[in-house]
Amino acid sequence: MTTRTVTQIISALATSDGAGVKLKRSLGQSNAARHDPFLMLDEFFSDEPADYLAGFPSHPHRGFETVTYMLEGHMLHEDHLGNKGHLKDGGVQWMTAGRGVIHSEMPQQEAGRMRGFQLWINLPANEKMQAASYRDISAEHIPHLALSQHSEAVLIAGRSEINGAAATGYINGLDGQRLSTDPVYIDLRIGAGENATVTLKPEHNALVYIYEGIAEIGDQQLSNNAAAILSDGESLTVSTADGAKLLILAGKAIGEAVVQYGPFVMNTRDEIEQAMRDYRDGVLTTA
Numbered sequence: 001m002t003t004r005t006v007t008q009i010i011s012a013l014a015t016s017d018g019a020g021v022k023l024k025r026s027l028g029q030s031n032a033a034r035h036d037p038f039l040m041l042d043e044f045f046s047d048e049p050a051d052y053l054a055g056f057p058s059h060p061h062r063g064f065e066t067v068t069y070m071l072e073g074h075m076l077h078e079d080h081l082g083n084k085g086h087l088k089d090g091g092v093q094w095m096t097a098g099r100g101v102i103h104s105e106m107p108q109q110e111a112g113r114m115r116g117f118q119l120w121i122n123l124p125a126n127e128k129m130q131a132a133s134y135r136d137i138s139a140e141h142i143p144h145l146a147l148s149q150h151s152e153a154v155l156i157a158g159r160s161e162i163n164g165a166a167a168t169g170y171i172n173g174l175d176g177q178r179l180s181t182d183p184v185y186i187d188l189r190i191g192a193g194e195n196a197t198v199t200l201k202p203e204h205n206a207l208v209y210i211y212e213g214i215a216e217i218g219d220q221q222l223s224n225n226a227a228a229i230l231s232d233g234e235s236l237t238v239s240t241a242d243g244a245k246l247l248i249l250a251g252k253a254i255g256e257a258v259v260q261y262g263p264f265v266m267n268t269r270d271e272i273e274q275a276m277r278d279y280r281d282g283v284l285t286t287a
Contacts, residue, residue, distance in 0.1 A: 044115065068105070073107070
């Protein structure tokens, strides 16, 4: 099998979003820092309540999906559909904004650690105006694959093999649904002196995000808080001397124009302007 290598490194930049939540942004820090179908990847990680307590008050989205993966902490999602979801340690919120969602994401803790990620996945033009949908997946429903006494994979989405063992995630796998971008989302945790080989569809774009420790892919050493864009290939081998934790993301490229204005991601400027008018006029979410 052809082994994937690193072609580009995007170091995460410190920024803030929402009402002032501090985070680090790799994908999405500029229009050039995307990897179709992935638009943005934020990491939030703080023990200081002032960094996250203001949260993300009510705001709109149109034209893409958001995936929030909570390692530690407690966040409450509420939206215009009347959904309420408590995102806690190890849980995932998968939201398809489609035509439009207006929602808030607010911390439900006054102290302690808040740590996790939010990923934005684009939708093809023929799906951007679909009805909004939302899934709140608690940690006990997300499969874990033991690779050794010291290594495991948390299988959030998609299908692959890891060290020869079948690895099927909850989303786009165990849930029986097939998303058009066919996303793979794996939280790979490798013990010191160990390695893992993950199969990926050769037609998929892929990247990894190191969030703890130092990992090696081929002859490239990768430190934490950096996204590494991968070459084409059928497999990815990751090794580490002292232990590492990383996200593996892969998906089918859409290959369409991307025009983004804040929380709206469409294909043309006219569609962005329509989204802004719809939000102003209170019909963003109306079918």
